[in-house]
Amino acid sequence: MADAKWGMVIDVDKCTGCQACVVACQSENNVPINTEDIFNQRRAIEWIRVERYWEGEFPDVKARFIPVLCQHCDDAPCEPVCPVFATYHNNEGMNVQIYNRCIGTRFCANNCPYHVRYFNFWEPEWPDTLTHQLNPDVTVRSRGIMEKCTFCVQRIRRTSREADRDGREIEDGARELSPACVNSCPTSALVWGDFNNKNSKVSNLAEKEMSHNGSHHGRGYKMMENLGTSPNVIYLKKIDKHAKETVAHE
Amino acid sequence: MIPGDFQIRKPSRIQVLILGILGIGGLVGAVVGLVLGAFVITAWLGLPLDVFGLNEGPEQPIAFPHTTHVKSLGMDCTFCHRNVTVGAAASVPAVGLCMTCHKTIGDGNEEISKLRDYHSSGLPINWVRVHRVPDHVNFIHEPHIRHFGEKYGGPAGTCQLCHGDVGRMVKVKQVRSLKMGDCVDCHKANDAPTDCTTCHY
Amino acid sequence: MGGSATAVAAAACGVPEKELLVQAPLEMPEDLVTGLDNWYATIDRQNRNGIGIVVRVMEGRAKKIEGNVDYPVNVGKHNAIADAGVQSLYHPDRISAPLVRTGERGEGNWEEISWTDAVSRIASRLEGVSGEELVLVTSPIGGHMGSVVNSFTDAFGSTHLQYEPLERTVLQASIKNVFGQDVMPDFDIENAAYVLSFGADFLNGWVSPVRFGRGYGDFRHAEGRERGTFTHIESRLSMTAANADDWIYVKPGYEGVLALSMAKVIIDEGLGDDAAVASLTQNGTNDLSQFDPSNVSAVSGVPAQRIREIAHEFATKRPAVAIGGGSAAAHTNGLFNLNAVHSLNYLVGNVNKKGGVIFNPMPPIGLPVGSRSSSFQQMSTLSDRMANREVKALFVREADPFYGMPSSSEVRKASFGVDLIVSFSGQFDDTTAMADIVLPEHNYLEDWGTDVPDPGPGYQVVGFQQPVVRPFFENRGGHLGTKNFGDVLITLGEILSNPLSLPGDDVKTFKDVVEQGARSLYGLNRGSVKSDDFRSFWQGVLQRGGWWDTGARYDGPSPTPPALPVSPQEPISGSGEFALVPFESAGLSDGRTSDLPWLQALPDPISTAVWHTWVEINNKKAEEMDIREGDVVEVTSPRGSIKALAYPHPGISPDAVAVPIGGGHLGGGRYSKERGSNVFSILEPLTDDKTGALAWGATRVSLRKTGDWVRLSKFENTKPDISEDTHRKIIPLTNG
Amino acid sequence: MQEHVQLTQKQINEDLLTSVLGTPRWWWPALGFFVLVFLIGMSAFGYMLNQGVGVTGLNRPVFWGAFMVNFVFFIGISHAGIMISAILRLTQAEWRRPITRAAEVLTVFSLMSALMAAPLVHVGRPWRADLWVFPYDFARGVWINIRSPFVWDPSAVMTYLTASTLFVLIALIPDLAIIRDRSTGLKRKLYAGMALGFRGTPRQWKLQTIAGILLSALVLPVFVSVHSIVSWDFAVQIGPEAWHSTIFAPYFIIGAIHSGVSAVATLMVVMVWAWGWNKYITPDHLDAIARLLIIVATAWFFFFFLEWVFALYTLEPAEMAMRKLQVFESPWSWLFVVFLFTAYFIPVPMWLFRGVRRSLFWMFVTTILVNVGMWLERFLIIVPGLMRRSEFIFDWGSYHPSIIELAMVAMTFAWVGMGMLVFTKVFPLIPLFDIKEGMVGRDEIRIGRRIVPASIRE
Incomplete structure (x- = not known):
């Protein structure tokens, strides 16, 4: 899988804000339970979160949803600032976070324009019985370290290893490979795959929706592209029949 | 002044x-x-205790002689540690597996009578772990066995690369540090991936 | 010596002792390979409408739930509630053994007893109790559990009420009235070009959100189709409304006249199907003139021009589908509203067609449908009977009427008139807290079962539920732990020498019933799993999570459109400044999933609030009343008052307030007990006059600031500013 | 401009060794107070180690707070030492003599405080901070990321700490020799060791002087780099608005000098009050440092102004939102007003008056104000910048330090106080030899009709 470049295409026009991805992620990745106190302290951890923005006043009011997760930027601002290489870009196009290396300077979190890095302010706690649910493939993070979306790298590892063992090919969009959020999304707003595979769904979407040589002929945009982070997550613009066209990067 | x-x-x-x-x-x-x-x-x-010459391997609930089974009987490692070619853990054999032979073999041996006691009482044997990697390391036996198996002809020859010649050990002990540097050196030497997410995720 | 030294050194470094041990089990189960996972297909029971799921099991523990790709209802998709099922399995407050009450009822003093003891105690208490005096209250049950319960009630002659707080009685009655169908039809959103929805929050909680969510995705963007247009009409900006192209605010209870007004526009402009128009208007004898948009505009609050526009769009963008439900049905004129809404479908000729309303066939092998709920009327009759000591024994399973019924405190009081209350819940919900004997049933991940999805996908489907893990409390021994509900009923029947009529001679347990059902399906020799012998059929069914036959579609007659309901009914509601709109938040459903921490911590899509009960109020109105976010507000109806935290936002009308359902449990474990307020408790017991359904949207309330302030836990920013993406750097828009 | 108070060398020895050879009555209580605050802070730190960073007020997105403010603040304070010692020595400013050592010692202890604030208590897992500060990890084969300003930080700070410690030590040698010769027993042996056999031979004097000058010259680049690097901790970030500014390095350095020199002025007043060294630290000295401060403060204000010009010139909406928050929204608005007045608008106009410049009390008050203001300045840069009202308005959050955090902030201040007190007990805080040298340099003789200095500087 070393020649892959994983990425996601998120169709904002399909996202209903149902939060299925949020729980799917928490369940897969042993994200600690966000208690009421943790919300009040503004330390809740949601590797993928759904943001809601208001527009207008009653009765002409719109609420718009957008799922935000680690953009796995090619030029990630978080990577150069980590003093110990706890976060870096790997050869699969992913921005990875190595928990055991992390010392918790929180420099990366400050420098992330997408606010998708989360810090473990407390030791995560589960009641005894709930620990049976924890995914053994994912490290339970201790306090004092950063964590963030990994594109469910544990699934990539397990699936490619088992495919190697059994000598089979992995199809594009295979469920055992896809991140938990993508599998859960009821409206298929999230599509995930390999940008290096020219036949993958994400490549086709990128080809169709992104601008090429300056001609913009689709809905594709990258979030806050003006910062030069070159994310590996492509968003497809929300369609509002009453809206005037706006451009993501001014 | x-x-x-x-x-x-x-x-x-x-x-x-x-x-x-x-x-x-x-x-x-x-x-x-x-x-x-x-x-x-x-x-x-x-290797904490090796430095002081104290590493002789832990005492086990049953003094299982690898020497007898591997050296003398020539049993393959995978006969007991079956999971090693499929998954993460090598796994210790179920008591039932031991009893396939020891129902009849080994009367009068004190250790074997211990084994039979375990079997009849239905209690699991709590073996003392000799090799342990921390929680944040996802070590999977299977790809290692697969890789070295191709090189050294099957799983049997590969185990000793990390575990030493268990067949000659009366008490099994750890022979390599199995610290990250140890892993990384070996990965480099064998052209294995050294991306951190190979093991840490 | 070396061993102990290592142990000491390791202990000093903080390695837990268990990590220094490797247990060699006695015998290794065949499929248990350390570190390898298996995915087992089963049925989700957390959602009100069962969806097919696969569960990842490692070393005997369920780890993750995902949608079953094969299952026709959800095709691999699931939602947050389904995902949180693993937490209900490993919930720290699950009941692990039969309990008998030791103190006064409701005091919460329990003693563990063995199953045999518990069952014999119940049996002895049931002696001399006539069938009428034994009442069974369950959630709507379909599939084989439904037939077992039916044979139990048949054997004892007892009453069976299928209770859920947000009942579908009105919807089912309307479907029967308008389409002549006994089972819910499927609304084929994915193929529709235009969706017009009245009050049905179908992306969030209504009927089958996963199925509709899947359809919605395709409706927006899919290969080979134009993007569909969606207009939602509701009194609150629900999650579904937020996703519509246009959200139209309508005064609560006036959905019906609005729909009729649209019908009038379509008929007047000659846009409707002629045959349908003739039938709907009884060849023009039905006078629709009073529904002229200009008249309706005044009562419904929707501008006449908008009514004409929407009617026009609805009639011209075909295929179009009109869906009614949710808050539109929750008024005293609910059935009128839904009849009017669903009649619109005839005008655009989409009945039993692709992209419209697709009828479902009756389930195969005579299985009961899973969502026949009893009306609130029947439940309040039960409450009266309980108060009058006419009920001697009450069995409650998976239902929580003491939480979900309006004026629940009175119902709870009435329960003191019952001699014996037996709860089969695995969790201390509000009803279980009042029980005399608790017989905890298996979690659905440990249990057998079948499910008939309602609505189905347009063809016959039987979902199969299998235990994906061994019962969690198995290690407590056979006399303690949990058991299957059906098995308990069968045992009770045997002990009271009133044996249940089970299908087949050697059918002894509920699992046998399920297997026997599979045998009947095998006998049909059609559908998704075909094989030569029953064993492999059985395995195939379990592997795929069910059986379905895409060919077995509705083949009944096409219904003739009934006359439009032309005598308008005004919704009746109490007095009070605000209309109260109770709604299902994303995670808590109708209160049944409040005990799961993931779902309590799940930000509500609109307010992003968590762990609390809040009251949504228009931001301008709140400013007028000097209410800020987090102000503790007393919401008072004639039936009582609750406290909730104010959340002002622009998505609600100034004359309505919305309160999420799911807070204020008196029981239910550490994550839900006494958390927030129960909005059901202040609902007026008004009913829809035709069906007897609870008009849960008809209560009016007044607000009062208490002067206290509590931080409203939520995911968005701390300040009560409105989050607005001013520069469109986050969500750029395009007009398509 | 300097008054002529000629003191005998014996007098100088007696006066300036009071702190070492005698113990004033207030010394033990003062030390006790600082130790107590320090211990409270350490227990707070222990509590944090036990519970996690959750005990602070930090949250998402305000990941840095009082600790980082403190780090920048103490690095700023530490700039006094080099400013006074190196620059004034190289420019041969005569009035530096009595305050060089105090300034250098302040540098050393505030650098230690800075290290305490940032790598130690700041990180989530302090027990692994070695990976950052001493990153030579042979066992794992993973090294440090030299692209990170957090790697430049420890190297710059450590270099600076080494240089300033050397500075202090070299200047101490003649004084240690004096104490050695005035003590007996074990004490004498200890001082003898530290004095490295200094006997006052011309060669030793020469070496000592050259070492001082050389170090002064060599340390200047470090002086510039340390705070530049600290500013790059912020300036390399694209995330928070208003941080990625090219002006940051000089702006931080001049701000550091502002607060550092003010701190030295405060210290001078305290020294006079504590040991009555008014013969050595005269109003002339205060006057001189206040004049210097006027220049420094105004230069700093110019950079502060420039930063705003840059912000207002581009009118980037995100940055403007952040600036609006910084200036117009409570509580930042009143913190901003307090900052502006304490850091500039109160002290600088006051220093324009000769009476203020020469008054111990007023100099004490104004310089303390400057440092209050400068602490707030860093707070106002770091916290509102991180609150990020700008783009992801959806999850911006506020921040206020918790009690535990404040205890640790107090700990770093107490460390400086404690260090200075202990230092004065062991070593003279005013360099004896330097004063004597000044006295000699001040001797004048009449040659013909002209009065010329008696000695010529090397």
Whole structure:
């Protein structure tokens, strides 16, 4: 899988804000339970979160949803600032976070324009019985370290290893490979795959929706592209029949 | 300078010499000591007890003789550690597996009667772990066996690369540090991926 | 010596002792390979409408739930509630053994007893109790559990009420009235070009959100189709409304006249199907003139021009589908509203067609449908009977009427008139807290079962539920732990020498019933799993999570459109400044999933609030009343008052307030007990006059600031500013 | 401009060794107070180690707070030492003599405080901070990321700490020799060791002087780099608005000098009050440092102004939102007003008056104000910048330090106080030899009709 470049295409026009991805992620990745106190302290951890923005006043009011997760930027601002290489870009196009290396300077979190890095302010706690649910493939993070979306790298590892063992090919969009959020999304707003595979769904979407040589002929945009982070997550613009066209990067 | 500010004699040449030698010697000594200390500490972190010659392997609830089974009987490692070619853990055999032979073999042996006691009482055997990697390391036996198996002809030849010649050990002990540096060196030598997410996620 | 030294050294470094041990089990189960996972297909029971799921099991523990790709209802998709099922399995407050009450009822003093003891105690208490005096209250049950319960009630002659707080009685009655169908039809959103929805929050909680969510995705963007247009009409900006192209605010209870007004526009402009128009208007004898948009505009609050526009769009963008439900049905004129809404479908000729309303066939092998709920009327009759000591024994399973019924405190009081209350819940919900004997049933991940999805996908489907893990409390021994509900009923029947009529001679347990059902399906020799022998059929069904036959579609007659309900009914509601709109938040459903921490911590899509009960109020109105976010507000109806935290936002009308359902449990474990307020408790017991359904949207309330302030836990920013993406750097828009 | 108070060398020895050879009555209580605050802070730190960073007020997105403010603040304070010692020595400013050592010692202890604030208590897992500060990890084969300003930080700070410690030590040698000769027993042996056999021979004097000058010259680049690097901790970030500014390095350095020199002025006043060294630290000295401060403060204000010009010139909406928050929204608005007045608008106009410049009390008050203001300045840069009202308005959050955090902030201040007190007990805080040298340099003789200095500087 070393020649892959994983990425996601998120169709904002399909996202209903149902939060299925949020729980799917928490369940897969042993994200600690966000208690009421943790919300009040503004330390809740949601590797993928759904943001809601208001527009207008009653009765002409719109609420718009957008799922935000680690953009796995090619030029990630978080990577150069980590003093110990706890976060870096790997050869699969992913921005990875190595928990055991992390010392918790929180420099990366400050420098992330997408606010998708989360810090473990407390030791995560589960009641005894709930620990049976924890995914053994994912490290339970201790306090004092950063964590963030990994594109469910544990699934990539397990699936490619088992495919190697059994000598089979992995199809594009295979469920055992896809991140938990993508599998859960009821409206298929999230599509995930390999940008290096020219036949993958994400490549086709990128080809169709992104601008090429300056001609913009689709809905594709990258979030806050003006910062030069070159994310590996492509968003497809929300369609509002009453809206005037706006451009993501001014 | 008022007279009497400094009331010290000029040291003699020999004193200066001694002080100089002592000073330089002390500095060199400190550096050497630090380096040695660093090595000892690293070694201690690697294999704690080996440094002091104490590593003889833990006492097990049943003194299982690998020597008999592997060396004398020539059993393959995978006969008991079956999971090693499929998954993460090598796994210890179920008591039932032992009993396939030991129902009949080994009457009168104290250790085997212990085994039979376990089997009849239905309690699991709590073996003492010899090799352990921390939680944040996802070590999977299977790809290692697969890789080296191709090189050394099957799983049997590959186990000893990390575990030493278990067949000759009365008590199984850890022979490699199995610290990250150990893993990384081996991965480099074998062209295995050294991306951190190979093991850490 | 070396071993102990290592142990000491390791202990000093903080390695837990268990990590220094490797247990060699006695015998290794075949499929248990350390570190390898298996995915087992089963049925989700957390959602009100069962969806097919696969569960990842490692070393005997369920780890993750995902949608079953094969299952026709959800095709691999699931939602947050389904995902949180693993937490209900490993919930720290699950009941692990039969309990008998030791103190006064409701005091919460329990003693563990063995199953045999518990069952014999119940049996002895049931002696001399006539069938009428034994009442069974369950959630709507379909599939084989439904037939077992039916044979139990048949054997004892007892009453069976299928209770859920947000009942579907009105919807089912309307479907029967308008389409003549006994089972819910499927609304084929994915193929529709235009969706017009009245009050049905179908992306969030209504009927089958996963199925509709899947359809919605395709409706927006899919290969080979134009993007569909969606207009939602509701009194609150629900999650579904937020996703519509246009959200139209309508005064609560006036959905019906609005729909009729649209019908009038379509008929007047000659846009409707002629045959349908003739039938709907009884060949023009039905006078629709009173529904002229200009008249309706005044009562419904929707501008006449908008009514004409929407009617026009609805009639011209075909295929179009009109869906009614949710808050539109929750008024005293609920059935009128839904009849009017669903009649619109005839005008655009989409009935039993692709992209419209697709009828479902009756389930195969005579299985009961899973969502026949009893009306609130029947439940309040039960409450009266309980108060009058006419009920001697009450069995409650998976239902929580003491939480979900309006004026629940009175119902709870009435329960003191019952001699014996037996709860089968595995969790201390509000009803279980009042029980005399608790017989905890298996979690659905440990249990057998079948499910008939309602609505189905347009063809016959039977979902199969299998235990994906061994019962969690198995290690407590056979006399303690949990058991299957059906098995308990069968045992009770045997002990009271009133044996249940089970299908087949050697059918002894509920699992046998399920297997026997599979045998009947095998006998049909059609559908998704075909094989030569029953064993492999059985395995195939379990592997795929069910059986379905895409060919077995509705083949009944096409219904003739009934006359439009032309005598308008005004919704009746109490007095009070605000209309109260109770709604299902994303995670808590109708209160049944409040005990799961993931779902309590799940930000509500609109307010992003968590762990609390809040009251949504228009931001301008709140400013007028000097209410800020987090102000503790007393919401008072004639039936009582609750406290909730104010959340002002622009998505609600100034004359309505909305309160999420799911807070204020008196029981239910550490994550839900006494958390927030129960909005059901202040609902007026008004009913829809035709069906007797609870008009849960008809209560009016007044607000009062208490002066206290509590931080409203939520995911968005701390300040009560409105989050607005001013520069469109986050969500750029395009007009398509 | 300097008054002529000629003191005998004996007098100088007696006066300036009071702190070492005698113990004033207030010394033990003062030390006790600082130790107590320090211990409270350490227990707070222990509590944090036990519980996690959750005990602070930090949250998402305000990941840095009082600790980082403190780090920048103490690095700023530490700039006094080099400013006074190196620059004034190289420019041969005569009035530096009595305050060089105090300034250098302040540098050393505030650098230690800075290290305490940032790598130690700041990180989530302090027990692994060695990976950052001493990153030579042979066992794992993973090294440090030299692209990170957090790697430049420790190297710059450590270099600076080494240089300033050397500075202090070299200047101490003649004074240690004096104490050695005035003590007996074990004490004498200890001082003898530290004095490295200094006997006041011309060659020793020469070496000592050259070492001082050389160090002054060599340390200047470090002086510039340390705070530049600290500013790059912020300036390399694209995330928070208003941080990625090219002006940051000089702006931080001049701000550091502002607060550092003010701190030295405060210290001078305290020294006079504590040991009555008014013969050595005269109003002339205060006057001189206040004049210097006027220049420094105004230069700093110019950079502060420039930063705003840059912000207002581009009118980037995100940055403007952040600036609006910084200036117009409570509580930042009143913190901003307090900052502006304490850091500039109160002290600088006051220093324009000769009476203020020469008054111990007023100099104490104004310089303390400057440092209050400068602490707030860093707070106002770091916290509102991180609150990020700008783009992801959806999850911006506020921050206020918790009690535990404040205890640790107090700990770093107490460390400086404690260090200074202990230092004065062991070493003279005013360099005896330097004063004497000044006295000699001040001797004048009449040659013909002209009065010329008696000695010529080397």
